[in-house]
Amino acid sequence: MKKNIILLAFLPFMISCRGQDKKDLSQLRLNESIESMVDFGDAKTIGVETVEYPYCLLIEVNDGKHYTFDGIDLTGQKVFFQIDSELLKTDSLTKQGGGHIDVEPFKDKAALDAILKKYKAANTFYGIRIEMKTGNLKKQLLAKLESKYGKGTKNPNTDNGLYWNVKNEQRFIFFAPDYDRLIVLNNTNLSKTCYWDIMNGTIDFGGCNIDAYTKELLKNTPSKKEVTDKPTVKIDKDWNLNKFVLGKTTEQDFISSSTNRNFERVMVINGSTASDREISYNNEDKTIYFYFSAGQGNGKNATTNLLKGYNLQDFKRVAISFENGLRPGIPYKEAIRLFNKTDIKNYEDLKISNYIEIKNGNYTVTLNFDGDYLFSGIYIK
Structure with missing residues (x-):
């Protein structure tokens, strides 16, 4: 009985300490x-x-x-x-x-x-x-x-x-x-x-x-080297880059393509466990990134690793063209008018954003704009 009384006596003190x-x-x-x-x-x-x-x-x-x-x-x-x-x-x-x-x-x-x-x-x-x-x-x-x-x-x-x-x-x-x-x-x-x-x-x-x-x-951004031999990039109306199709093109397709020049392969492990993996390719000047899912054998089989996205953030370093009316340097407001309101995921936030998010099936296309609100980069994943 005494033990119960002692516990109850200390209860208010314990609650008070927790509050503090x-x-x-x-x-x-x-x-x-x-x-x-x-x-x-x-x-x-x-x-x-x-x-x-x-x-x-x-x-x-x-x-x-x-x-x-x-x-x-x-x-x-x-x-x-x-x-x-x-x-x-x-x-x-x-x-x-x-x-x-x-x-x-x-x-x-x-x-x-x-x-x-x-x-x-x-x-x-x-x-x-x-x-x-x-x-x-x-x-x-x-x-x-x-x-x-x-x-x-x-x-x-x-x-x-x-x-x-x-x-x-x-x-x-x-x-x-x-x-x-x-x-x-x-x-x-x-x-x-x-x-x-x-x-x-x-x-x-x-x-x-x-x-x-x-x-x-951005004071610690590395200085950029002058690019003399610019990669050629063509993006079609379905957002495929150089005919690489999201969800269909394999890593082996990319390896065998003419686009694959001076690219480095990196295995990326996301999070605190090794369960979430992807393969990333970037060229020597870090101009273009390609992302592939890790298929069979945790990515060891290149024929089962599928393209899941790409990233290109400096149009001055590539020879790029678009089939859907976009062009490098197009002003932000002009670019917005190229798309239906219902296709823009962040339509309500456009007035405070410097990017446009476009729905593309299971993927999102992000169009990035520089400090002068001119079209400067694209990311899709």
């Missing part, structure tokens, strides 16, 4: 160590997720049960921590087209340190991104922000987005309910005049020089 474990994200300086904020026992990953944001390393915590925001419980919401990484300040990821995801779980400090070293990343974070899956949570968070910072500035790129430039706290706050995100950043080492991400579009805080801003984001 929750970390209030609204009170962060956003320069804390990663270890101080992440529970190694939680389900989480670290790596690159270009749809969320391409130019930093991201830790994604699957369930924010250990976090609050100014007293609002974040259980059931994803929480992201943004980490500065010099290695990711390049165009190599964005040139792969579409959404590129390369993440892995980590269970202890040693694994975390190894990953940070690989990406030349800081051991602190500079920003948080909070998922907002419900309308009620969005209302609660907005009320907290407006209570502390006043009415936000309307984001001209989205229907309901707001932002705050909190200069005395050296932070940017982006409330993006259309994309289920609240983003808070320490802007000490960021541009004070420009900001861009996929969920907010380009924000001009006053005096934004977008060319200089983009150059800084």
Whole structure:
């Protein structure tokens, strides 16, 4: 009987301790160590997720049960921590087209340190991104922000987005309910005049020089060599490149073709296990990529590996032509008019995007545009 009484006596204390474990994200300086904020026992990953944001390393915590925001419980919401990484300040990821995801779980400090070293990343974070899956949570968070910072500035790129430039706290706050995100950043080492991400579009805080801003984001991009012998690329109305047909052309067909000049074969293993594999081919200048599924023998039989996509992100390095009215350098708005509204997957987001996603059966064709919104690359997978 005494044991039961003792347990009950300690129960309120145990509950109180658990409540104290929750970390209030609204009170962060956003320069804390990663270890101080992440529970190694939680389900989480670290790596690159270009749809969320391409130019930093991201830790994604699957369930924010250990976090609050100014007293609002974040259980059931994803929480992201943004980490500065010099290695990711390049165009190599964005040139792969579409959404590129390369993440892995980590269970202890040693694994975390190894990953940070690989990406030349800081051991602190500079920003948080909070998922907002419900309308009620969005209302609660907005009320907290407006209570502390006043009415936000309307984001001209989205229907309901707001932002705050909190200069005395050296932070940017982006409330993006259309994309289920609240983003808070320490802007000490960021541009004070420009900001861009996929969920907010380009924000001009006053005096934004977008060319200089983009150059800084991509400052570690390798210099390009002059291409004198340009590969010839013909893309037909069904998006087949040099008559290579998605889902039908085999790796052996490609190997035997005239297109296959100075290409390197790479076996790509996605994720934390070796179960998801594909074969990638890229030429010496990293101009063209072809992707094949791994068929029999984990890809060892070239006649069973089927083409699943291709990627070409610099039209100046190839002699390219299209059968469907597209041409290198065509303006963004002109390109949009070439397609039916129902065929454009991201039609509602075109006003804040710099790419067009076209439905093509089981595949998606992504047309990419440069800083001047001129057609510069294509990715299909």
